[in-house]
Amino acid sequence: MTTSPIDIQPDEHGRFGEYGGRYAPEVLMPALLEVERAWRELRTDDAFWTELNTLRRDYAGRPTPLYRADRLSEHIGATVWVKREDLMHTGSHKLNNVLGQCLLARRLGKPRVIAETGAGQHGVATATGAARFGLDCVVYMGAVDMERQALNVFRMEMLGTKVVGVESGSRTLKDAINEAFRDWVANVEDTHYVIGSVVGPHPFPWMVKELQRVVGDEAREQMLAQAGKLPETVVACVGGGSNAIGIFSGFVGIDGVRLVGVEPGGLGLATEEHGASVSAGSDGVLHGARTRILQAPDGLIREAHSVSAGLDYPGSGPEHAYLRASGLAEYASVTDEEALEAFHTFSRLEGIVPALEAAHAIAWLLRERPSGDVILMLSGRGDKDVETVKNLASQDAPDGRPS
Numbered sequence: 001m002t003t004s005p006i007d008i009q010p011d012e013h014g015r016f017g018e019y020g021g022r023y024a025p026e027v028l029m030p031a032l033l034e035v036e037r038a039w040r041e042l043r044t045d046d047a048f049w050t051e052l053n054t055l056r057r058d059y060a061g062r063p064t065p066l067y068r069a070d071r072l073s074e075h076i077g078a079t080v081w082v083k084r085e086d087l088m089h090t091g092s093h094k095l096n097n098v099l100g101q102c103l104l105a106r107r108l109g110k111p112r113v114i115a116e117t118g119a120g121q122h123g124v125a126t127a128t129g130a131a132r133f134g135l136d137c138v139v140y141m142g143a144v145d146m147e148r149q150a151l152n153v154f155r156m157e158m159l160g161t162k163v164v165g166v167e168s169g170s171r172t173l174k175d176a177i178n179e180a181f182r183d184w185v186a187n188v189e190d191t192h193y194v195i196g197s198v199v200g201p202h203p204f205p206w207m208v209k210e211l212q213r214v215v216g217d218e219a220r221e222q223m224l225a226q227a228g229k230l231p232e233t234v235v236a237c238v239g240g241g242s243n244a245i246g247i248f249s250g251f252v253g254i255d256g257v258r259l260v261g262v263e264p265g266g267l268g269l270a271t272e273e274h275g276a277s278v279s280a281g282s283d284g285v286l287h288g289a290r291t292r293i294l295q296a297p298d299g300l301i302r303e304a305h306s307v308s309a310g311l312d313y314p315g316s317g318p319e320h321a322y323l324r325a326s327g328l329a330e331y332a333s334v335t336d337e338e339a340l341e342a343f344h345t346f347s348r349l350e351g352i353v354p355a356l357e358a359a360h361a362i363a364w365l366l367r368e369r370p371s372g373d374v375i376l377m378l379s380g381r382g383d384k385d386v387e388t389v390k391n392l393a394s395q396d397a398p399d400g401r402p403s
């Protein structure tokens with residue numbers, strides 16, 4: 001049996017099969033080509049990896065443990081191994097990507113970084129990296145999200161970042177991304193755009209994947225060392241798709257390992273109130289890449305809905321579209337209600353409050369009860385969600401929707 005995953009790489013146009021590519025306005029092309037050139041250099045540069053690996057270890061807290069969750073295991077009748085990205089500095093996998101891109105900004109000689117954020121997690125990670133590297137930082141955030149995540153706005157400001165509210169469109173993540181692209185076009189001379197997931201035009205889906213694959217590489221080694229075998233199943237939640245791609249990349253294409261991406265089913269796939277773009281969307285172009293997106297018949301991008309702000313995005317990265325089309329991974333969804341229940345169940349069984357995003361992967365385990373050894377990607381911790389969950393519980397919302 002092979003224990004090495006396939007190393008999935010995009011072609012020279014940034015395509016994963018028929019997905020990906022670079023659908024960007026002419027004015028952005030020089031910047032995208034510059035980032036691609038710099039990334040091609042960095043990824044084969046030993047000094048870059050030495051510096052990044054030292055930061056990962058001493059600053060961010062890698063490797064994160066692989067924890068055998070005995071009470072959850074007993075509950076579902078499998079052996080569940082939890083990859084603890086909740087223990088990373090800033091509380092999620094996001095910093096894996098940000099540290100790499102801050103080093104890239106420095107290599108490009110750019111003193112300013114910008115980012116978009118929905119729940120605020122990528123904004124906080126970028127504000128953290130910017131402080132660490134002495135970079136100016138502006139984070140774009142939908143006005144609605146700023147209200148929902150007021151504490152994260154304050155956290156970013158404390159770290160020296162300027163948070164700009166976006167009042168256009170639905171005033172959420174998709175609009176914040178549009179605004180960040182606008183800023184980048186205007187300030188490309190001195191600014192690097194730190195995209196927060198495996199989305200956007202080439203080379204971002206590729207670069208962010210390569211920065212997140214440390215999670216999957218670690219997990220594979222830990223699994224072999226601790227369990228003496230590979231898992232039968234690997235499960236992760238999918239928003240833009242970076243935490244899932246990170247863990248999947250350690251196992252993709254290995255015989256007998258099933259990869260499952262769990263998307264936000266919101267109020268149910270029969271309604272329009274969900275964010276399941278890979279499993280229930282269709283092919284189209286969003287934010288510079290051809291991928292699976294939520295769109296109306298006329299091509300207009302639909303609003304996503306999820307109880308979890310970090311999954312509330314109407315598309316997913318092109319590599320996920322490719323993994324689905326090629327049968328290398330499968331995609332499912334769970335509802336807001338199932339995710340909330342899993343949030344409580346996991347907290348009580350394991351003494352770990354999961355991020356609401358990661359609770360989607362847990363909910364899939366609770367519902368499907370796969371047998372054998374399972375790796376559960378715990379993308380982040382749930383401290384940020386405690387208030388949301390408390391408000392939902394106290395307002396008796398029959399549709400499970402945060403007001």
Ligand SMILES: *Cc1c(COP(=O)(O)O)cnc(C)c1O
Pocket residue numbers: 092093094121122196197198237238239240241242243244310311355357358379380381
């Ligand atoms: C941002 C975030 C996600 C969703 O983003 P992906 O790119 O799909 O990983 C999931 N979990 C946590 C904890 C997050 O902060």
